Amino acid sequence: MKKKIGFIDLFIDEWHANNYPKWVAESSLGGEYEVAYAWEEAAKADRRDLQEWCRQMQITPAASLEEIVQKSDCLCVLAPSNPEVHERLSKLALTSGKPVYVDKPFAPDFATASRIVEWAAKHQTPLMSSSALRFSVELDAVAKLPGPVEFFATTGGGGNFPEYAIHQIEMIVTAMGTGIEAVTVQGKPERLAATLHYSDGRLATLAYSPFLSFTFHAQAKEQTVMNQACSKYFENMIEAMLKFFATRQTPVPLTQTVEIASVLDALVQGMTQPGKRIAVQK
Known part of the structure; x- marks a missing residue:
């Protein structure tokens, strides 16, 4: 049954x-x-x-x-x-x-x-x-890079930034891990860019406009992954969810889930304070 x-x-x-x-x-x-x-x-x-x-x-x-x-x-x-x-x-x-x-x-x-x-x-x-974008086929290549990811740049769209920015943040944290201490935001709600500042000095950027595709570029010390599309993320997310139901073990560290929520909150605050460094709550 x-x-x-x-x-x-x-x-x-x-x-x-x-x-x-x-x-x-x-x-x-x-x-x-x-x-x-x-x-x-x-x-x-x-x-x-x-x-x-x-x-x-x-x-x-x-x-x-x-x-x-x-x-x-x-x-x-x-x-x-x-x-x-x-x-x-x-x-x-x-x-x-x-x-x-x-x-x-x-x-x-x-x-x-x-x-x-x-x-x-x-x-x-x-x-x-999780956001489904964590499970895009193309993101698997980032895990194979030699050494830690030092810089990660994403683009993405969707109906509004507060709801859809999660997808870009999820990809960044999947690739670079936790440790984001602050964010800065520039632009208007319908077209904006943001920088995520890691406590160890690494940086990630995201660019949002409603009709942008989800893409990413990842740079490690000696190698770069450039990706112009993300695919099969919903199918893979459903697979991961069902395996979670079966094993009772989440594939997504909850420490990452909590930090992603905190980063999104900081970015939303930054939308009304362009250029200001907004601390990520811990």
Whole structure:
């Protein structure tokens, strides 16, 4: 019998909830896992409500958070556009001891991210969160560079910077690790550039405009990786999530997840303070 995944969402009719079930079914572990249950806090006025969404998706609606946590073997807390609700929506699931995946962006700031991680640890609940861009095929080449990455430059787009910058930060931290102490931002909300300052003197940059593709360049001491596209990141992310459900071991260090949330918060602050060095909360 397949393991049952439960979706917890602010409103269920959104892009991730609409696409993840298909990708789960198509993954290498699709014979072992299925999205079986869904729950939303409240329907959005211009979208399908839970009952209609579940009818069309052939997924069983849950009447309450308690029901979905009790019936599911593993849980996804979605709401990918609203990190400010992740702590509230994940709180009960994180007491269950069942593996919980929290969608990106994980949390709006360092304090919230730390509380979520501490709550999961208190209840011995496996926890994972990531941007899908961490799992792009092309990023694997960076891990093969001789020595540490000394400089990393990314570009990326999306509907708005506060929601989509997570993808570039995730790639930077995947390649360079933690240790970002401050950020500086230049430009306007619709077109901006930022520098991430590591405590050891290394630098990373990101450039954002809504229609830019996700790309990266990585430089180690003696070799450079130049990449003009990122591919298969959603498929690979779903694979990683299902393996996490199976093993109860996250492939993403939670120390990185917390720092990424803190860096994103600093960048958002920097949008209204161009050129000012904004400390990353630790």
